[in-house]
Amino acid sequence: MRFFKTVQPCNLGLMCIHIWIYCSTHRAIPAEGMPLMTVMYLVLSVSLVAMVFVERAKPLAERTKRRVDVASAVCMACAAFFLTFPLPFSGASTTFLGAVLGGVSVGWTYARWAEFYAELDIHYAAPLVLLTMALGSLAKTVVDLLPPVPATVVLVCMPIVAYVTLYRSTASVRPALEPYRYYNSRTIMSLWRVGFGIAVYSFTVGVIQSMPLAQLASTGVVAIVAKHAGEIVVALALLAWVVAFKRGLSFGRIWNLVLVLMATALIFTPYLEDVLSGYLFTFVGVAQTFVIIILFLALADIARHSSYQPITVFAAGWLAYTLPFSLGDILGESLQAITPDASMAMAAIVWLLVIVTLLFFDESSAGKRLIFTELNDEGDEDTPAKRFGAQQEALNEEKAADMLSLRCTALAKELKLTPREHEILELMARGRSKTYIAEAFFISENTVRGHVKHLYAKLGVHSKQELVDRVEQTEVRG
Known part of the structure; x- marks a missing residue:
């Protein structure tokens, strides 16, 4: 397999962010009345909006970015310490501080890695991000099972490793052909249906996360191992699909897989015993991890073929995930206070996901079809990417x-x-x-x-x- 012979270990550093944000929030010391995820994702959303405006006004110089990198790594390390280390005064204040520091910094770290991925050919980027998902889920399993103090040490070090590997990756980036820039001011709005669909999905996940059953699924060694094992299986299956079978990825079909995972968990969970329902509910977590990694890859692919700065593309696209998630979490808490019966809420969520998948993730838009399209080129003379790219270049010349x-x-x-x-x-x-x-x-x-x-x-x-x-x-x- 050519990919496994050429992959560079430093390119896998993206997994450090996945490990950090998942384990820091799921291992956080409980604080009564402090909605950790809501605060972190709201702060993250604000920081993403700031990134869009700053980059659109005047792109930051590389020296300035390096300074922000240092501040970001320090903030993430402090956030992990406040969230997971059992301090004598741990409580709502330390959890809030950790959530704010984490929300401010994690978006920037993701954006910096998005810049690197935007430089990669999709034939290397796609299997790389899937391998990153598999190894990251394996590492999350280990960190989840560590005692509190060693786990905190690992999480404090993760931001440093993320940036060290990023710099090594940037210095040794694989050369790629100059891409067609078919996303620009006249075509970027063709992606609004994708953005809206992701926003609705993220909103529903936010609602689900606040339900009592979601807490059941995240407890116990067997549940933890089952969830991460599911993530690894999905990632390795798609990795084999792309590398061994040399097949492409369809954004619409990927969301069909997400729908199957979510619907399976939400439809059958209310009718099983608590233990079995908790294990089945891990499908929601598997789908969420899968969506995060695929969304990241899609934004990197869009940025590579866009006339906009990669950080701008990433921040705007990621905002469609983070803000609806926090709003859904708020609504879920309100629904839980009104009625403890989650059956109707789950049925409504499944119905909503089916409608969104059918209406917003079909292949009707050329802009949407172009996501990952180069994976399907196979050296053909006439492909959608080449045709639309050449057309946009001709229009710019006109x-x-x-x-x-x-x-x-x-x-x-x-x-x-x-x-x-x-x-x-x-x-x-x-x-x-x-x-x-x-x-x-x-x-x-x-x-x-x-x-x-x-x-x-x-x-x-x-x-x-x-x-x-x-x-x-x-x-x-x-």
């Missing part, structure tokens, strides 16, 4: 400051057209068809027709020829 572009810009300012209407106006003025425009924006032809209808109304025209004449009559003022 936006050079020729007279037609200047006239469209002047007309757009005069009529206060939206950015989308402006670009559609220019493409129509160049003689492009509705089919071409739909492919250029990764949207349906019906959506294009709607934009054209609004455009005609604003321009006061009734046909494409009248639109072209209107553009040609527009004066460009110096």
